[in-house]
Amino acid sequence: AMKPHLLIFIHGIGEGPSTKYYRQLLNNIGHYYQEYNQVEQIAFQKLFLPVFVEWQRYISNAERELFKLCFPDLPTELKPANILRNPMFGLRYFMTLFLGDVTAYVAVNDNKIRSSVWHDMKHALAQYESYSIIAHSLGSIVAYDYVFNLLVRNVLFLADFHPQPPAEEIVRLQNNFTHLFTLGAPIGLFMMRQGELWMEERNFRDIINPVQGSHRRWLNFYNNCDPIAYPLEKLFAQNFQNSNCFLQDIHVQTGNLVVNSHLNYWQNDKVAQQIARTLSLVHSTP
Numbered sequence: 001a002m003k004p005h006l007l008i009f010i011h012g013i014g015e016g017p018s019t020k021y022y023r024q025l026l027n028n029i030g031h032y033y034q035e036y037n038q039v040e041q042i043a044f045q046k047l048f049l050p051v052f053v054e055w056q057r058y059i060s061n062a063e064r065e066l067f068k069l070c071f072p073d074l075p076t077e078l079k080p081a082n083i084l085r086n087p088m089f090g091l092r093y094f095m096t097l098f099l100g101d102v103t104a105y106v107a108v109n110d111n112k113i114r115s116s117v118w119h120d121m122k123h124a125l126a127q128y129e130s131y132s133i134i135a136h137s138l139g140s141i142v143a144y145d146y147v148f149n150l151l152v153r154n155v156l157f158l159a160d161f162h163p164q165p166p167a168e169e170i171v172r173l174q175n176n177f178t179h180l181f182t183l184g185a186p187i188g189l190f191m192m193r194q195g196e197l198w199m200e201e202r203n204f205r206d207i208i209n210p211v212q213g214s215h216r217r218w219l220n221f222y223n224n225c226d227p228i229a230y231p232l233e234k235l236f237a238q239n240f241q242n243s244n245c246f247l248q249d250i251h252v253q254t255g256n257l258v259v260n261s262h263l264n265y266w267q268n269d270k271v272a273q274q275i276a277r278t279l280s281l282v283h284s285t286p
Contacts (some may be wrong), residue, residue, distance in 0.1 A: 012137020021266035028272030130178035140185035183265035188230030
């Protein structure tokens with residue numbers, strides 16, 4: 001029997017219990033997959049196995065605490081009513097969550113975030129074979145770091161003090177990696193981390209797309225009303241060596257309130273449809 005293809009879900013900023021979002025998207029993908037391939041739900045469940053990564057627990061509590069201490073008079077819930085009453089509150093809260101996560105991630109703590117993500121992924125990756133990653137917001141940065149380190153640097157994305165797995169395990173993880181799906185991804189912005197890409201007017205000409213090979217696809221979903229979602233096709237096209245990569249920006253409507261537009265990818269039909277289409281290729285190739 002064929003082993004199921006793993007779908008690894010990595011959430012983004014301040015999302016609270018993300019499993020709710022994961023299940024929503026997973027069910028929608030299943031619905032469209034069944035439709036496209038004329039199969040029953042049970043077939044989809046046999047072919048694809050979800051892995052839910054939860055890394056944000058200890059950060060979001062700290063961010064909420066920080067927000068409360070700095071702004072004791074403001075509400076602490078991102079309810080539409082609170083945002084409409086005080087738009088600046090919505091923006092400020094969103095920035096606290098987003099910049100809080102970013103600051104926590106690029107500092108030495110990113111080791112803690114990465115090791116916590118790896119902890120949630122590694123058992124399934126050891127047991128099963130092919131896998132794809134679906135990642136949102138800052139989760140897409142974590143996913144990108146995983147894929148880039150694995151496929152370009154031939155290492156796991158862990159800190160130096162973490163032991164690396166044996167070389168054959170790295171090769172296995174490389175061969176089994178299939179597709180990358182990023183939702184509301186600030187990956188473009190994060191390229192500023194790597195000074196060698198932009199210093200001395202290099203203008204990102206040496207940027208490397210790690211999702212190489214004709215059997216792999218990278219779909220990047222963004223919405224113009226989402227302030228931290230960056231289209232990526234033109235950026236990666238700066239380096240002609242990326243021309244053999246399948247990278248597609250897909251614009252989706254996720255609402256026009258900053259917060260909604262950033263969170264609603266999980267419920268979006270077009271996101272589920274496009275992922276289901278791409279996953280239909282997974283089992284059709286011999």
